[in-house]
Amino acid sequence: MSLPDGLRNTSQAKNWVDSLPLSYKYSAGVSGQRFAEGLKQGKILGSKCSKCGETFLPPSLYCPNCFVYSSEYVEIPPYGEIYSFAEADGKAIALIRFQGVTGGLIHVVKRPSAGKLKIGLRVSAVFRPAEQRKGDLTDIEFFEIRPHT
Amino acid sequence: MRRVAVVGAGMTLFRHRMLETGKEMAFEASRMALDQAGLDIKDVDSVVLGSAPDAFDGVHMKGEYLLDGAGGTRKPYTRVFVGGGTGVFVPIAAWWQVASGVADIVLVVGEEKMSPLLPHPQYAFWSIFDPILERPLGVTLLWIFSLEMRRYMHVYNVSEEDIALVAVKNKRNALDHPAAQLAANITVDDVLKSEPICWPVKRLDVSPTSDGAAAVVLASEDIARRITDDPVWITGVGWNVDSTYWTNRDLCYPEYLEKAANMAYRMAHISDPKKEIDFAEVYDPFDYKELHHMEGLQLARRGEAPKLTREGVTQRDGDLPINPSGGLLGVGNPIAAAGMMKIAEVFWQLRGEAGKRQVKKPVRRGLAQAWGDLMQVGTVVIMER
Amino acid sequence: MESKKTLPGTPITGTEWENDVYSFRKHSVQLRYAWDAGSAVSGFLEGLKEGRILGRRCNRCMRVLVPPRAFCERCFRSTDEWVEVKDTGKINTYSVSYVNNDASRRDKPLIVAVIEIDGASPGMGFLHVLGEVEPSKVHVDMKVKAVWKPRDERVGAITDIKYFKPLEV
Numbered sequence: 231m232s233l234p235d236g237l238r239n240t241s242q243a244k245n246w247v248d249s250l251p252l253s254y255k256y257s258a259g260v261s262g263q264r265f266a267e268g269l270k271q272g273k274i275l276g277s278k279c280s281k282c283g284e285t286f287l288p289p290s291l292y293c294p295n296c297f298v299y300s301s302e303y304v305e306i307p308p309y310g311e312i313y314s315f316a317e318a319d320g321k322a323i324a325l326i327r328f329q330g331v332t333g334g335l336i337h338v339v340k341r342p343s344a345g346k347l348k349i350g351l352r353v354s355a356v357f358r359p360a361e362q363r364k365g366d367l368t369d370i371e372f373f374e375i376r377p378h379t
Numbered sequence: 380m381r382r383v384a385v386v387g388a389g390m391t392l393f394r395h396r397m398l399e400t401g402k403e404m405a406f407e408a409s410r411m412a413l414d415q416a417g418l419d420i421k422d423v424d425s426v427v428l429g430s431a432p433d434a435f436d437g438v439h440m441k442g443e444y445l446l447d448g449a450g451g452t453r454k455p456y457t458r459v460f461v462g463g464g465t466g467v468f469v470p471i472a473a474w475w476q477v478a479s480g481v482a483d484i485v486l487v488v489g490e491e492k493m494s495p496l497l498p499h500p501q502y503a504f505w506s507i508f509d510p511i512l513e514r515p516l517g518v519t520l521l522w523i524f525s526l527e528m529r530r531y532m533h534v535y536n537v538s539e540e541d542i543a544l545v546a547v548k549n550k551r552n553a554l555d556h557p558a559a560q561l562a563a564n565i566t567v568d569d570v571l572k573s574e575p576i577c578w579p580v581k582r583l584d585v586s587p588t589s590d591g592a593a594a595v596v597l598a599s600e601d602i603a604r605r606i607t608d609d610p611v612w613i614t615g616v617g618w619n620v621d622s623t624y625w626t627n628r629d630l631c632y633p634e635y636l637e638k639a640a641n642m643a644y645r646m647a648h649i650s651d652p653k654k655e656i657d658f659a660e661v662y663d664p665f666d667y668k669e670l671h672h673m674e675g676l677q678l679a680r681r682g683e684a685p686k687l688t689r690e691g692v693t694q695r696d697g698d699l700p701i702n703p704s705g706g707l708l709g710v711g712n713p714i715a716a717a718g719m720m721k722i723a724e725v726f727w728q729l730r731g732e733a734g735k736r737q738v739k740k741p742v743r744r745g746l747a748q749a750w751g752d753l754m755q756v757g758t759v760v761i762m763e764r
Numbered sequence: 765m766e767s768k769k770t771l772p773g774t775p776i777t778g779t780e781w782e783n784d785v786y787s788f789r790k791h792s793v794q795l796r797y798a799w800d801a802g803s804a805v806s807g808f809l810e811g812l813k814e815g816r817i818l819g820r821r822c823n824r825c826m827r828v829l830v831p832p833r834a835f836c837e838r839c840f841r842s843t844d845e846w847v848e849v850k851d852t853g854k855i856n857t858y859s860v861s862y863v864n865n866d867a868s869r870r871d872k873p874l875i876v877a878v879i880e881i882d883g884a885s886p887g888m889g890f891l892h893v894l895g896e897v898e899p900s901k902v903h904v905d906m907k908v909k910a911v912w913k914p915r916d917e918r919v920g921a922i923t924d925i926k927y928f929k930p931l932e933v
Binding site: 390394397410502505509510513516517521529530557558575577622624627 | 829863
């Protein structure tokens, strides 16, 4: 289209700069709330579906396979295995899976004093002292490599 | 085109804030609808979900986020969004999948979680205004509704009292709705004395913001007849969107809604909606909207809706019950779920399952309608027994 | 449906929300944008800087469009020429706002209006605010005129017009 008198060339086309500030307060959800309470007590909770028999982590109000209400929350022993890991911001971040459980947790892994990180290494959760726990994933300070037995 | 029926419906409570995440609410409503239809998630061929701006929940790609809560994992899954019109558009987007033969059983979900946005969900709507020509004026969402309300009142000489009668009716109707967030016995005087937010809109003229979800199951004819003795048929669908140049339109009449309604009436072979529609769930985020929409739907002549309200025609025991559920004003307004609540209500009313909300006259044909965005969307579904 | 006594859902009360009874997570972001005005609105803003209101005409439907646009949305073709319209108009609708966009209450009410601009096609309006008038004196169809910022304060923005005020007849 032609430009009006006064606009001699397209480099005078304008833009408008502004911002949209947004603030959020997310609720944990019904199962998220139980998970948070479990962490505060030093436990990792998953959910179990009595229809297909699978256990899920993080826990879910409903079974993702069967689409029915989960039957119960179960405590998952805090020992897992590195499924995959990556370096980010100077830290080692891993996806940790747990035996007999579908899903897993993303968390920081403490680098071993000797040797390198490898997929398949066994790890265990190190919780902060009870009085420092807030009810979120940082209640686990990190996962550390389990010594060979 | 195949015949399509609604065979089950479900919903959560509607509340200002719920503990459930969006996924959990979607699941709760979907599970209830599937249970009513006696179906397993494995039976569902396709899932269609509707939810309004991602900005409310503060999650990216909200449709994908809500997927597994709506039973859509590893299924053909679609998210649709047309602002407030979404709740009645999402069953339309599901209807054409069944009518065309692409799917036999479709789960339809409307979900909204508005509570996470601080300080108030209304804040997200800053972006509805033109960023260059309107936002610098210091805009607030409510301006557009109050400007539309004022224009309607001016052109048809409608008083604030006439409009307040709708809030009184709907909040009272909602006393009988188990999900209701703001059911109450109020008077016209209460409405007139409530604090002006953006005059002429006052606090009791507006529906609340809410968290909630609602779902229905659609099935093709032969499957519907196997599942239930009482399928409710979708016989007409219509949708229409007008431009965002809202200041260039006369806001006193929703032309786009008339077009959407006529599209649905043509399909349903309805030539005289006032006589042939037994009752309607009409979108009422504000009380004046019920009147505005009744006229766009041609359930009343232009400017005549206030008279029908005054005369009690739109009460549950009247000739043309409007919003027997209690509407958004009484039950709540989790945007996409609100329209779906109306779809569920028409379904339950036609099956005689609305309990204390059941309208007095026997009903065979009902209509659900929603509206939204920048006062530009009309969506209409007609259901029959 | 009536067989269900209560529907699913776990409401949180206002007090529980304020007191963080449940596990919540807070997060804030600031989204910054540079929106391109496009050719039509760039011309419009340039006109405002010069103290003029510009529209665009579509020579098929002959509408003079304000705000101007590069294409006519009805005829679905490019618009044809610039038209200078007046800076007076009449009120199509108006409202008195007592709240800010975060739902907090304003100190002073703000009168907002859709103003049909003289010289544009009938019904062609844009959103602006009113000034130098009491809310009770405003009415639909009232004639108004733009009050501009001084030349050296105009930057090419909708706020180069401070507000519209009643036009004494």
